[in-house]
Amino acid sequence: MAGAARTRPTAHTAHHDAHHGARPARAGRAAPPTDSLLPPGLLRGERRAVARAISRIEQGAPDAAALRAALVPHLGRAHVIGITGAPGAGKSTLVHALLGELLGRGQRIGVVAVDPSSPLSGGAVLGDRVRMGEHGAHPHVFIRSVASRGHLGGLSPTTRAIVDVLDAAGFDTVIVETVGAGQSEVEIMAVADTRVVVCPPGLGDVVQASKAGILEIADLLVVSKADLPGAEATARDLREMLQLRAQPAADAWKVPVLGVQASTGVGTGELMVAALEHGRHAGRGRRLHADAKSAAAAARVFQLAAADPFLRATGITCVRGGPGEAEVRLTLRPEHLNFNGSCHGGIIFALADTAFGLAANSHGLVAAGIDAHITYQQAAREGETVTAHAREVSRSRKLAVYRVDVARGDGQPISSFTGTVYVTSRHHA
Ligand SMILES: Nc1nc2c(ncn2[C@@H]2O[C@H](COP(=O)(O)OP(=O)(O)OP(=O)(O)O)[C@@H](O)[C@H]2O)c(=O)[nH]1
Numbered sequence: 104m105a106g107a108a109r110t111r112p113t114a115h116t117a118h119h120d121a122h123h124g125a126r127p128a129r130a131g132r133a134a135p136p137t138d139s140l141l142p143p144g145l146l147r148g149e150r151r152a153v154a155r156a157i158s159r160i161e162q163g164a165p166d167a168a169a170l171r172a173a174l175v176p177h178l179g180r181a182h183v184i185g186i187t188g189a190p191g192a193g194k195s196t197l198v199h200a201l202l203g204e205l206l207g208r209g210q211r212i213g214v215v216a217v218d219p220s221s222p223l224s225g226g227a228v229l230g231d232r233v234r235m236g237e238h239g240a241h242p243h244v245f246i247r248s249v250a251s252r253g254h255l256g257g258l259s260p261t262t263r264a265i266v267d268v269l270d271a272a273g274f275d276t277v278i279v280e281t282v283g284a285g286q287s288e289v290e291i292m293a294v295a296d297t298r299v300v301v302c303p304p305g306l307g308d309v310v311q312a313s314k315a316g317i318l319e320i321a322d323l324l325v326v327s328k329a330d331l332p333g334a335e336a337t338a339r340d341l342r343e344m345l346q347l348r349a350q351p352a353a354d355a356w357k358v359p360v361l362g363v364q365a366s367t368g369v370g371t372g373e374l375m376v377a378a379l380e381h382g383r384h385a386g387r388g389r390r391l392h393a394d395a396k397s398a399a400a401a402a403r404v405f406q407l408a409a410a411d412p413f414l415r416a417t418g419i420t421c422v423r424g425g426p427g428e429a430e431v432r433l434t435l436r437p438e439h440l441n442f443n444g445s446c447h448g449g450i451i452f453a454l455a456d457t458a459f460g461l462a463a464n465s466h467g468l469v470a471a472g473i474d475a476h477i478t479y480q481q482a483a484r485e486g487e488t489v490t491a492h493a494r495e496v497s498r499s500r501k502l503a504v505y506r507v508d509v510a511r512g513d514g515q516p517i518s519s520f521t522g523t524v525y526v527t528s529r530h531h532a
């Protein structure tokens with residue numbers, strides 16, 4: 104996989120065949136032997152071959168696994184943009200506008216619409232190409248709708264595989280549109296290099312998005328329908344929310360909040376520029392790296408924390424997540440103190456138990472605490488920020504053990520906690 108990028112032609116956008124949207128075969132290098140497992144013409148971006156490869160994957164054909172493996176040497180070139188937001192947020196209208204912008208740059212674009220519902224991106228009777236309006240029929244655009252759930256109810260691996268097909272087929276940009284309502288969207292978005300979260304004007308959708316944990320994963324925040332009242336206020340809310348987050352490192356990407364009126368194209372040029380800029384910043388093929396799994400686990404931890412009423416009530420915030428890992432913190436206020444004026448032991452336990460619960464559920468399966476032990480080393484006082492950092496110590500199919508270190512802001516240990524969970528085979532909704 105490491106050599107994948109080198110086998111790809113550079114700047115192939117300049118060579119597009121305007122009629123078929125195909126790109127020329129690569130010259131001067133021996134093709135990987137597995138190329139013979141791919142439908143002929145796929146690597147040149149021929150539409151029929153692309154459609155055939157996707158069908159084989161969707162139907163779970165016996166050779167689907169071999170096909171997916173044969174794609175691997177050709178992955179990592181496309182810029183994958185994920186677009187999510189509440190139902191009706193204006194995602195498809197935005198995708199359509201972006202298609203116009205990217206086509207104007209001579210790009211070839213693939214679109215994967217996950218669980219489409221609205222007529223623009225969805226309607227069961229409409230063909231995929233019709234759904235995106237005029238651009239859907241452009242020879243440089245390929246649109247496919249998929250279901251996020253597989254036949255066993257778990258998250259379907261199809262989205263990722265279809266993105267791979269489009270990447271191997273030489274599409275410059277692959278856009279994934281998904282309704283931002285739950286866990287599966289967060290996981291689907293982990294496939295993207297650049298994640299765009301769309302919020303229409305109104306606090307309701309911002310709160311919903313925040314609860315679903317999708318604001319945390321945004322690289323770009325878009326206030327859609329900027330012509331409607333309340334767009335300015337929503338942009339302000341989002342900017343304020345970003346400021347409340349832990350301050351990013353100096354060289355980290357700064358999430359912009361952009362107002363867009365996709366129906367008339369106002370702001371879509373700026374959005375495209377910001378997306379391309381983020382693509383350069385973040386690099387491509389994020390889904391191919393081991394850290395895609397970490398990103399999905401991190402997103403899940405933030406999502407679970409955002410959905411937890413106890414955290415909201417106590418003011419505990421989540422600052423880190425990963426596979427088997429979570430960190431939370433709380434700044435101690437008068438109501439957290441006991442009669443001695445130091446932090447109540449129950450608060451320390453709550454912090455440790457919260458980090459434990461989040462870490463144990465980071466893998467996507469429901470994990471229930473069955474045992475916990477805590478020791479207290481020293482007290483914490485009002486005004487101090489206390490952190491609890493949980494890490495997985497061991498994990499089997501049914502049981503997992505976590506250690507949580509609770510510490511003061513200066514690193515002084517306050518408490519240590521060990522907890523055991525029973526892991527069910529159920530996935531988080
Ligand atoms: N006023 C206004 N309406 C818009 C704008 N963009 C989209 N809409 C409208 O919002 C509605 C939903 O738009 P879609 O693009 O289908 O939204 P979506 O997020 O893709 O919807 P789902 O796929 O069903 O979740 C449609 O009636 C659009 O015409 C905009 O910039 N301004």
Ligand SMILES: [Mg+2]
Pocket residue numbers: 194195196219220221223224225280
């Ligand atoms: Mg849509």
